[in-house]
Amino acid sequence: MLSPVTDNLDASGAFCSSPGAIEQVRYGCSLGALASVIAIPGAVPITHCGPGCATKQFHALSGINAYQGGEFHVPSSNLGNQEVIFGGADRLDELIRSTLKVMQADLFVVQSGCIPGLVGDDVGSVVRSYQKQGVPIVFAETSGYRGNNFTGHETVIRAIIDQFVDVNDAPLQHGLVNVWSLLPYQNPFWRGDLTEIKRILEGVGLEVNILFGPSSAGVEEWRAIQRAQFNLVLSPWLGLATAAHLEDLYGQPFLHVPTIPIGAKATSAFLRQVVDFAGLDRARAEAFIAQEEKEHYVYLRDFASFYAGCTSQYRLPSTAIVVSESAYNLAVASFLVEQLGLNPGPMVISENPPADFRETIQKSYRALADGAGAEAVFEQDGHRIHELIRQTDLTGEVPIVFGSTWEAALADEIGAPLVEIGYPCTDEVVLSRAYVGYRGALALIERTYTTVVRASTMG
Amino acid sequence: MVLNLKNPQVETRDQRLGTITQWDGRADQLVRDSVFTYGCSKGCDNGGRRLCEQSSPFQQASMCAEHIAVTNATIIQESVVVQHSPIGCAASQSFTARYYRDLAARRGWKLEDPKSICTNLGEQDMVFGGVERLEQTIRDAFERHDPRVIFVATSCATGIIGDDVDGAAKRVEDEIGIPVVTLHCEGFKSKHWSSGWDVIEHGILRRLVPHAPQRQPDLINVIHLGGPDVFSPLLNPLGLRVNLVMGGNTLERLAQMSEAAATVTMCFVLSYLATGLEQEFGVPEVKAPLPYGLDATDNWLRDIARLTGTEDKVEAGIASERARIAPELARLRKALKGKRGFVAAGAAFAHGLLADLRELGVDVDSAFSFHHDPTTDSGDSQQDSLGHLVDVWGDVPNYTVSPDQHFQAHAALQRARPDFVICRHSGTMAVLAGRMGIPVLPIFYSNDGLGYEGLLTIGRAILRVLPRKRFYDDVAAHSSFPYQPWWLAETDPYAAIAEPA
Known part of the structure; x- marks a missing residue:
């Protein structure tokens, strides 16, 4: 047998599942996408998993990772012997019911961990009964063995789009963009970066659904996803599955820019690419770019010394x-x-x-x-x-x-x-x-x- | 009660001790109910009430035994820990590495990252089993790092799919010739994370402590949660050497535990190891109440002196330590007079901090304990730390047991409205208190409050955080928690969750 440590190719070929044993872990599991939910203002994850799973993921991704903080008081079914043996669907139902009495949120995202996946809880049907009552709640299957927090992020996004964002005849809003970029919390600088990305896109005349972080309007932005003129995928691969899905669903086109721009040269080039793609007012965009560059290059001139x-x-x-x-x-x-x-x-x-x-x-x-x-x-x-x-x-x-x-x-x-x-x-x-x-x-x-x-x- | 060291799986604390995680009421009632249920050697009259656990349909994320077991295996030097799990369980590696490097700096060890490898099980492994991958990962751990021991920790997933982890460990152990110690720590098996201490202590007792020891009459085992050595200054004057174990140590220290004259445990939550050392190797366990507060420290030293035949030295040491700290203690008591404190920590540790605060003259009528052990493995009533607290320092009228539940802590703090909070497991409680405008002292290194010096350490640390109220008030005024208004106003941590949404 090939050593799982010395053979880095996953024999199963499964999507991001297991590339073999890992020392010095550099990402969380699918359930770690609860951090992405927490990153949406007004959204609260409800985790259906063992007692330590949610805490461990968030503590790793936020607590010890640049000490980012974040709203962590996550409802959890804290599964024990009884649920492992008899199933945990009833326990989840009880948890959701009591969560609705104690907490308030614009959106609840139920995420399952390894245990319900292995014992076969029908989480979907528990959640659907609340959806039928009009509760803003969705279900994402994020068993830890199914992938990492990157793939879990796309699973969560897909759940919100498919189960929460209404398909309606809201008019398309020219100049509105949905941005899919850095993975919240995994990247310690995501908050500032998303804010800067939003700022420069607004600078060239776009309205921006940044979707995550302090500069997002929260759940209402998610409701507006369908109205956007296009999706911007600003990362090498993360977000592409989401953009492709939105293209299928709403016929929304997407622009894929693999390299997040850093510095004036790259940022100006990126903005011009966006402006061309979206058919924005070039003169306005150039004026913004010129103003940004003017200031930027004063600093670079001084840094040159x-x-x-x-x-x-x-x-x-x-x-x-x-x-x-x-x-x-x-x-x-x-x-x-x-x-x-x-x-x-x-x-x-x-x-x-x-x-x-x-x-x-x-x-x-x-x-x-x-x-x-x-x-x-x-x-x-x-x-x-x-x-x-x-x-x-x-x-x-x-x-x-x-x-x-x-x-x-x-x-x-x-x-x-x-x-x-x-x-x-x-x-x-x-x-x-x-x-x-x-x-x-x-x-x-x-x-x-x-x-x-x-x-x-x-x- | 006899510990069963033959089975690689430790019996959980829920089974052994009747541990509960949910309760609210007067501390003296909890003491009486516990004693009635689990045996009373004091002939107390409690009206016949048995210990009855409360429950709540709403729960928030907590912690698991695996986290504790793996962390404390990882910080053992010259070890490699193999986490046989999907990748998420290994997310704690970065925390553990930070912890180890901090310990190393404080204790003078080589600064390096501790070694742990996750088998990173995928869906395919859930179907076909992960034993082969486990065996190969153990071999790789040996090849990469030349460790002297390898720990293999299980996970919820491997527990459910039923991988024969002990068999795999044994097979590779025979190949590579170093101990491969299994840690059965599936998070779902115990309702409290402190069972993780039992798991790692069980593994150590079974595999890393040799039999047929030679006694070292001046050696005393000190089992602690982790942190700097505050014990040598207390015990060296008695002519005793400290063998500081758990919370990071060498394999030599673990091996010589069976040679010591006695064992003291700095938090009875960890006393599985001490009880095991007494049972298996005849090393007596010091059962005197823990040295929090002046009198308790005196008596703890006297008990150690009695067990180690050093009574001739102990009174002089006590007198000189008391004299040494007296002026500073007086200053701290004056500065803290009239302040109201709140303690949140795990069982015996919480009881210790309560005693410290009362010794410092702080008013404290509320506490929040992350679990409650109605008895200890020794079954000795001297180790009834809550009973001791109530006997010596009086009742704690609002005593909440909760596994670090944010919503219950919020209610408890609404009820108590303290001037400051002192807590352990800073994840939930510290930030909660801060955001409610309450200065908070989180204790990362749990030895801070011990002995005579501990009173000064804690008192000074409280005074350092009190001025931060200016910051916390500002944050509290500009942020909120996503609870329904009725819960934000609730002051009973176990209020029935029946209100309409």
């Missing part, structure tokens, strides 16, 4: 090693290589993207900076990721690592500073900081070079 002047004093890095889920990996790698002029080191994509998308993702890397030699590696096991980086020849280079807490020891070992950009991110406290768009790029530069200077001056 540090970047040029301190290159040898602080051993400014020359090669970027990026370990992250694909959305941030591609975004950050593109910025570092194309806009700051770093060499691409190992680029490790750690969320086990579905096999169908890997070739397209790889092409995005190969196209960076006219073939600077960037190459993505798909690997989710920390031990193998670190071996791969150790084996990379970095002769003559000054490396810097963009990764997770798991890369801290490795970065020390190879003498590189570490900028935490992904889960788990235990050494950053993040609130509204963004790393994408115009403004986020400046914050990313600040964080990166503060880290570099400190590594140099404080050992």
Whole structure:
């Protein structure tokens, strides 16, 4: 038998199910998509699972991951021996009934975990009886063994669209867009990033259903999904299934931009692409872009004096090693290589993207900076990721690592500073900081070079 | 009560001790009901009421035994933990790594990430079983890290599909020649997460403590939840060396537990190990009430001195420690006078903090315990920590037992309206209190309140958080919880959930 640790191909070929044993875990399970529900203002998950499942997922994705906080008082059936033996559907019914008496929400999302999946609870029929009474409640099957929190995220979204968003004859609203981008909580910077994405899209004349986070209007945005002119998928693959589904349902077209833009060059190009796709007023968009760039490049001009002047004093890095889920990996790698002029080191994509998308993702890397030699590696096991980086020849280079807490020891070992950009991110406290768009790029530069200077001056 | 160490699965605390997780009333009533139900050696008269658990149809996410067992296996040095589970159970790895690195920094260990690997079971494994993958992962763990012990933890999923985890562990153990210790910790098997302590302690007792020990008469085992060594300063003056176990340790420390002169447990929730050491190896368990508060600390030291033959040194130590802390204790009592506290923690630990607060002169009439053990494994009434608290310090009129339920904690705090909260398991309670405008002191390292110095540690820490009321009031005024208005006003944690929505 092939070793599950040494063979990284899932023999089953199942969609994101199990790529083998994993050391230094970099994502949650399907049930972890409860974080996506919590990310929707006004929505509350109801979890039908063991007593520790929901807490463990949210504590990992939010509590210890950049200390993001978030509304965690999640109803849970806390299944025990009795439900494992006799089934837990009755217990779920009792939980939903009492939840409606104690809590208030605009939308409840029932999520099942491993236990009901294995003992065969008919969760759907329990939930349907509440739907028939007009309760805003949906059911998403998120058994932990069925996938990770990325696939669980799409399962939850699909449940809300299919079971909650009414199909009606509401008029299409030209200039309204639904944005499907970063995975909430998994990415520590999602709140600030989504806010910046919304800001720049509004800047060129769109109205935005950002759908998650503090800048979202919450459940009412979800009700307005159908009215949107189009869907914007701003990530290498996450959200594509949702956009395709919405195209089937409502005939909504979608624009897929795999690279979340960081920095003026990429952001302006992205905005022009959106403007063309949506047929927006170009003059208005160009005026916004010009204003943003004017301010942005004042800062880059000033940063140039540090970047040029301190290159040898602080051993400014020359090669970027990026370990992250694909959305941030591609975004950050593109910025570092194309806009700051770093060499691409190992680029490790750690969320086990579905096999169908890997070739397209790889092409995005190969196209960076006219073939600077960037190459993505798909690997989710920390031990193998670190071996791969150790084996990379970095002769003559000054490396810097963009990764997770798991890369801290490795970065020390190879003498590189570490900028935490992904889960788990235990050494950053993040609130509204963004790393994408115009403004986020400046914050990313600040964080990166503060880290570099400190590594140099404080050992 | 005899612990059964032959079976790889520990008998749950629900079965052994009659643990409950839901109750509300006067602490003295809970003591009497527990004693009546589980045996009274004091000849008390309680009117014949048996311990009766409450219930609520509404529940919120809690914690599970697997989390406790796996965390405390992972922080054992030179170990690898294999979590035989779908990926979600291993989400705690990042927390555990942070915890380990913090412990390492505080205890002077090598700074490194602890090692754990998840078999990452998928749907296919649910159908065909995951035993082969488990065996290979154990081999890989051995190849990768050259550990001295490998723990294999089960999960709800593997418990339900019935993987023969013990068989797999045994087969690979024979191949690789190091102990492969199984931890049966399916979350659904016990209604309280503290059963996870029993699981890891059962595994240690069964596999990592050698028989035929040589006694070390000056060695005393100290079983604690985790954190800095606050015990050596208390026990070294008696000529005793501390063997600090649980909460992160070396395999040598675990192995020499059977050689010690006695065992003390800093929280009776963890006393399975101490009871097991007495039963299997004849290492006596110190049963005196825990050293929270001045008199209890005196008596605890005296009991240790009695068991270790060091009575000649103990009174001098007690006198000098009391004298040392007296001026600062007086300052703290003055500063805390008139303040009203609220304690939220797990059973014996909560009882200890209550004693500390009362010793510090804080008014505390409300407490929130995450579970309640009506008895302990030793069955010795000295370990009735709640009974001891009530005897020494008086009743706690509002005593709630709840497995960290946010909605019940909200009601309990509405009822108590304290000036501050002191709590453990900061996930629910700390942020709840803060957002209700109540300053909160979360205790991560549970040794903070122990002994003479602990009174100063806790008192000073409370004074440090009180000014944060300015921040919490501001947040409280600008945020709300998604409960129905009637529940937001509710002050009974177990109020019937019958109101219309």
